[in-house]
Amino acid sequence: MRLxxxxxxxxxxxxxxxxxxxxxxxxEQIITFAENSQCLGASCGNCMVLINGNAALxxxxxAFKINGASILTFEGFQKTRxxxxxxxxxxxxxxxxxxxxxxxxxxxxxxxxxKVDKENQNRFSGFRIGSGGHGELPQVQQNDSAAxxxxxxxxSGTGTISPELIAREMSMSNCQCIEVSxxxxxxxxxxxxxxxxxxxxx
Amino acid sequence: xxEGLRSPTVFTPxxxxxxxxxxxxxxxxxxxxxxxxxxxxxxxYPNPNQRDIISLAGIQDLSRxxxxxxYLEAGAMVTIQQLLTMGSFIFSKELNNAISSIGSSVxxxxxxxxxxxxxxxxxxxxxxxxxxxxxxxxxxxxxxSASAKWVPVSKLYDRKGNFLFADSALLTRVxxxxxxxxxxxxxxxxxxxxxxxxxxxxxxxxxxxINQGSIASPNLCIAFPNSCFYMSQDFDNLxxxxxxxxxxxxxxxxxxxxxxxLTLSVRQNANPxxxxxxARLLEVVLNEINTNxxxx
Numbered sequence: 447m448r449l450x451x452x453x454x455x456x457x458x459x460x461x462x463x464x465x466x467x468x469x470x471x472x473x474e475q476i477i478t479f480a481e482n483s484q485c486l487g488a489s490c491g492n493c494m495v496l497i498n499g500n501a502a503l504x505x506x507x508x509a510f511k512i513n514g515a516s517i518l519t520f521e522g523f524q525k526t527r528x529x530x531x532x533x534x535x536x537x538x539x540x541x542x543x544x545x546x547x548x549x550x551x552x553x554x555x556x557x558x559x560x561k562v563d564k565e566n567q568n569r570f571s572g573f574r575i576g577s578g579g580h581g582e583l584p585q586v587q588q589n590d591s592a593a594x595x596x597x598x599x600x601x602s603g604t605g606t607i608s609p610e611l612i613a614r615e616m617s618m619s620n621c622q623c624i625e626v627s628x629x630x631x632x633x634x635x636x637x638x639x640x641x642x643x644x645x646x647x648x
Numbered sequence: 649x650x651e652g653l654r655s656p657t658v659f660t661p662x663x664x665x666x667x668x669x670x671x672x673x674x675x676x677x678x679x680x681x682x683x684x685x686x687x688x689x690x691x692x693y694p695n696p697n698q699r700d701i702i703s704l705a706g707i708q709d710l711s712r713x714x715x716x717x718x719y720l721e722a723g724a725m726v727t728i729q730q731l732l733t734m735g736s737f738i739f740s741k742e743l744n745n746a747i748s749s750i751g752s753s754v755x756x757x758x759x760x761x762x763x764x765x766x767x768x769x770x771x772x773x774x775x776x777x778x779x780x781x782x783x784x785x786x787x788x789x790x791x792x793s794a795s796a797k798w799v800p801v802s803k804l805y806d807r808k809g810n811f812l813f814a815d816s817a818l819l820t821r822v823x824x825x826x827x828x829x830x831x832x833x834x835x836x837x838x839x840x841x842x843x844x845x846x847x848x849x850x851x852x853x854x855x856x857x858i859n860q861g862s863i864a865s866p867n868l869c870i871a872f873p874n875s876c877f878y879m880s881q882d883f884d885n886l887x888x889x890x891x892x893x894x895x896x897x898x899x900x901x902x903x904x905x906x907x908x909x910l911t912l913s914v915r916q917n918a919n920p921x922x923x924x925x926x927a928r929l930l931e932v933v934l935n936e937i938n939t940n941x942x943x944x
Binding site: 617 | 653654655656657658680683684687692693694698701703748751752753754755757758841
């Protein structure tokens with residue numbers, strides 16, 4: 447099938463098998479794609495990418511689902527200022543993931559930061575109502591109880607991200623090279639850097 | 649594309665009837681919801697015998713959530729994360745934790761409620777949780793008339809956990825009881841990840857109420873991801889004979905009965921570790937219930 451998608455800011459028009467996993471498409475099409483998924487679909491977490499801003503395992507996304515999508519691999523993400531915040535936090539804490547899982551963990555951290563950001567925006571802007579029809583409940587932004595707690599904590603000024611949320615999100619990556627307590631510090635620091643920059647800009 | 653491989657045709661129906669009609673015309677095609685299970689199979693790609701795909705993503709009816717007084721009805725294409733979002737307002741904390749334990753948000757954003765119930769040979773915790781809660785699903789049969797019927801989740805699987813309606817029906821809706829006025833309590837535990845370590849993982853769910861100093865209307869479900877789906881009326885009746893406070897002997901007697909039932913049920917298929925874990929989980933949960941009752 448023919449599909450069009452945006453990978454790391456470049457527009458691609460590809461002819462691929464409709465069920466081909468995105469991880470293989472990236473490996474073949476993007477020369478610099480450094481992911482090293484060895485699990486053959488067993489969710490090792492190393493092939494994490496951002497699809498339309500949401501973290502996803504590229505080995506679990508078929509070609510027919512990415513038509514028109516915007517895909518950001520770690521190579522593309524590294525060039526953004528959001529990645530610099532996380533790298534600054536690694537340096538500040540003095541610990542960082544091993545080279546094997548560095549890309550995947552960094553992208554998971556980014557997705558956690560995005561999620562918490564969204565949560566906070568929703569909290570401050572009130573309940574967001576979707577375009578539900580008759581008999582439908584309003585569609586709210588994706589969240590869960592841990593993220594709710596987190597949003598409440600950051601609103602009340604304590605501003606830390608709960609270790610439970612971090613441990614749950616990091617369960618996707620099997621590598622235990624970095625402790626949850628360090629990750630907690632890294633995420634909180636990165637979130638602080640990001641908030642400061644946003645405050646300066648506004 | 650490797651030589652000899654053909655690109656599967658992807659059908660994108662807009663209504664449930666259209667999807668069923670597609671399947672009726674092309675019985676070898678597979679329904680595609682989130683794709684987390686299908687794509688995590690080791691021989692998924694490249695596979696010369698790849699089947700055509702009926703993608704359910706374009707069917708709006710399957711992405712709706714409806715909340716009535718006594719139940720929450722979710723379309724099959726509602727993601728587990730969306731269910732959790734609604735659940736944070738409606739479900740108990742225990743149930744929310746059970747649903748969120750299915751995986752990280754990366755998986756929950758992609759996996760769907762319907763897909764997690766219809767996986768061919770492997771059970772995820774969703775099926776065990778919903779079976780314990782006496783949830784029901786609507787099945788649209790793959791026939792010319794596309795008739796619909798409601799079936800309890802517990803009737804979807806055989807003893808080994810195989811999905812009984814794999815090619816004969818489309819699961820469209822799930823109805824989860826949410827009657828908060830009832831006194832039912834729900835406990836769920838998952839040991840190890842069903843996705844990453846299916847041969848050692850155990851999923852446990854128990855719903856019960858307490859009436860006149862004894863356990864009443866218990867509903868126990870134990871699943872081993874790739875070898876067993878255990879629900880037994882006899883065992884539930886045995887649990888309902890327990891009166892508070894339980895003695896250690898009673899707890900051990902019941903867990904031994906569970907071990908013999910599970911051994912008989914799964915025969916050589918299960919890992920002995922899974923059976924042992926299930927028995928210990930039951931002991932722990934019974935002790936917990938006992939302690940809570942005594943503490944008032």
